[in-house]
Amino acid sequence: MDGELLARYEAIVGTDVIDQLKQLAHHLQAARVVHVNSTRYGGGVAEILHSMVPLMQALGLNVRWEVISGEEDFFKVTKSIHNALQGHPVEFTEASVRVYEENNRREYEKLKEILEEADFVFIHDPQPAFLITLCPQRKGKWVWRCHIDLSRPYRPVWRYLRNIVSNYDASIFSMPDFTQPLPHPQYIIPPSIDPLTEKNMELPSDEVEGVFERFNLDANKPLVLQISRFDRFKDPLGVIRAGLMAMKFIPFQLVYAGGGAADDPEGEIIYHEVLAAAKDHPDIHILYLPPEAHRTVNALQRAADVVLQKSIREGFGLTVTEALWKGKPVIGGDTGGIRIQVVNHHTGFLVHTPEGAALRIRYLLFYKEKRLEMGRKAHQFVKENFLITRHLRDYLSLMLALISGNGERIEVEARS
Amino acid sequence: MSEEKTPENAVSFAVKDCALVSISTGVKAYILAELLEHLREVEVGCLYYHFWARQLRPSFDHPEFHNDFAAWAHRDLHDWILAERLNLIAPHEFRNLEELREELINIIEERVDESGDLPWRKAAAPFYFVKSQIIVLDTGKRVKEPQQLVEIVPTLSQGSIFYHFIDARRRTPDRIDDFRAWFQAFSPQYDDLAAELAAIDPYFLTLTEIREQLSLVFRRYFGVSK
Numbered sequence: 001m002d003g004e005l006l007a008r009y010e011a012i013v014g015t016d017v018i019d020q021l022k023q024l025a026h027h028l029q030a031a032r033v034v035h036v037n038s039t040r041y042g043g044g045v046a047e048i049l050h051s052m053v054p055l056m057q058a059l060g061l062n063v064r065w066e067v068i069s070g071e072e073d074f075f076k077v078t079k080s081i082h083n084a085l086q087g088h089p090v091e092f093t094e095a096s097v098r099v100y101e102e103n104n105r106r107e108y109e110k111l112k113e114i115l116e117e118a119d120f121v122f123i124h125d126p127q128p129a130f131l132i133t134l135c136p137q138r139k140g141k142w143v144w145r146c147h148i149d150l151s152r153p154y155r156p157v158w159r160y161l162r163n164i165v166s167n168y169d170a171s172i173f174s175m176p177d178f179t180q181p182l183p184h185p186q187y188i189i190p191p192s193i194d195p196l197t198e199k200n201m202e203l204p205s206d207e208v209e210g211v212f213e214r215f216n217l218d219a220n221k222p223l224v225l226q227i228s229r230f231d232r233f234k235d236p237l238g239v240i241r242a243g244l245m246a247m248k249f250i251p252f253q254l255v256y257a258g259g260g261a262a263d264d265p266e267g268e269i270i271y272h273e274v275l276a277a278a279k280d281h282p283d284i285h286i287l288y289l290p291p292e293a294h295r296t297v298n299a300l301q302r303a304a305d306v307v308l309q310k311s312i313r314e315g316f317g318l319t320v321t322e323a324l325w326k327g328k329p330v331i332g333g334d335t336g337g338i339r340i341q342v343v344n345h346h347t348g349f350l351v352h353t354p355e356g357a358a359l360r361i362r363y364l365l366f367y368k369e370k371r372l373e374m375g376r377k378a379h380q381f382v383k384e385n386f387l388i389t390r391h392l393r394d395y396l397s398l399m400l401a402l403i404s405g406n407g408e409r410i411e412v413e414a415r416s
Numbered sequence: 417m418s419e420e421k422t423p424e425n426a427v428s429f430a431v432k433d434c435a436l437v438s439i440s441t442g443v444k445a446y447i448l449a450e451l452l453e454h455l456r457e458v459e460v461g462c463l464y465y466h467f468w469a470r471q472l473r474p475s476f477d478h479p480e481f482h483n484d485f486a487a488w489a490h491r492d493l494h495d496w497i498l499a500e501r502l503n504l505i506a507p508h509e510f511r512n513l514e515e516l517r518e519e520l521i522n523i524i525e526e527r528v529d530e531s532g533d534l535p536w537r538k539a540a541a542p543f544y545f546v547k548s549q550i551i552v553l554d555t556g557k558r559v560k561e562p563q564q565l566v567e568i569v570p571t572l573s574q575g576s577i578f579y580h581f582i583d584a585r586r587r588t589p590d591r592i593d594d595f596r597a598w599f600q601a602f603s604p605q606y607d608d609l610a611a612e613l614a615a616i617d618p619y620f621l622t623l624t625e626i627r628e629q630l631s632l633v634f635r636r637y638f639g640v641s642k
Binding site: 015019024173176179180182187188189384393396400407409411412413 | 433435436437438439440442444461464541542544546547548549550551552553554555571572573574575576622624
């Protein structure tokens, strides 16, 4: 076991949490585990695996992380599958199927031995999902980890993919709301953040305070922040409206900081719409950040007094988790995973309109003590529920459940 | 059970830990009539999940409502009367989950009879039926004397606290926590300590707070300062 890494997490989550992980992992010591996804860097899945895999290894599991590669045409097809699963109609032809399956076949040849021998194979998202159909000699349990909101998929694509993922022993979704009927157990495991990464680690106070000068902000004025892509579902225009309404009653500065996804041509258009809506207001700051600006995002979140996530539609909403972890109450749209993270009067407020957001901004800026108390609760809430250690506990529990049968209660004997 | 006989024929307390996995059943209800229909058919494991397992899964620890049905009636169906009635259900008062199911159905049927359009009112968000599997781990730790709990309880994981203080109410013959069940073997020596534990209401506390309260009670009882 890698005691040093475990000790770093233990300092944050406590000995009891790490002890429990060791207990669970003890029963899986000889297990060969393989994670397969399609990118080593960029995106939430890779971020989670960068944290999860070393932690599993630190606990003594025999873990590998394999990444399938592909040409541009493969990723074009998988991008359209991804969009379709989120409900967007796409063109999905026989040629698309051929590109998708052929690429998986090529990659399978490289991974065949590892996949056949593994005790647990976690296939992340649709890109490598087809591998299971190529591996009839598999010995272990195969789990499809779907990080996507599948609640309203574009049916023609989902019908194709459902036939593939039905072969798995189980699947994992982030919330019950995201599932679709499948002929195997669908486990619910919410995602998590890693408190040791650049995006979430503690920062020196001068680095946090440095964002005021760096972005031409007033260090003596309260800061209200939304970190989001320039995407209509994040309601950036609603955020500006809420800010303008609340500023009539209480002085503060509003920062909307984000970037655009490389595959989202609409981002640029929305960015300009947001700039126009802000009308050069001296207390509204629109920041276009590069995707790797994790430390800057961290500093901004820590510098903020209140964080907004006024989404109209949201997946799990890990930016909410990040803000709560930094002790900030969050005013969030009443949608997706925000609903299970933001609890009215405890960790923030759920809102439905810019007017609702404006009212809650005023409330939280006016009642400093309440704001600080909610921030403390928010931090504790994330510590107990949405850190990578809980995520890992769920994975280990699932693995034990998979090898122990379907009983409602599984008793595991004492460590020898 | 978390008790076993030691060679000396005294009773020792086996410390266990547990973890929960949540499994979606794919069954959901948009209206109360649907909820009622599904309630008659879903596996009883769903009732365990929605009544008992709230504290062991990612959810807010200070719920105003003590089961998911009450929370849904309040938050998504916006029927405060039903929410309050459902909230009063104490699951450990029922001998088994089938009896709990019956009570739940009775309360909802009663409310349906009172209100003409309520069964068809669309909720703001559907109710998702989820079931769970509990992985119970034997930590190998054994407590021979109640006084040892002063040292052991502060080190217990949330899973252990859940297993011994909440889940126990479903397993023990008297539907009490494992500590009190263990003290019965020493009766009447620790009866007053058991009474102090009985006063801790797990429904209003987080698992961390329960651990703190238990630690405090044991320290005070055995006269150990922090």
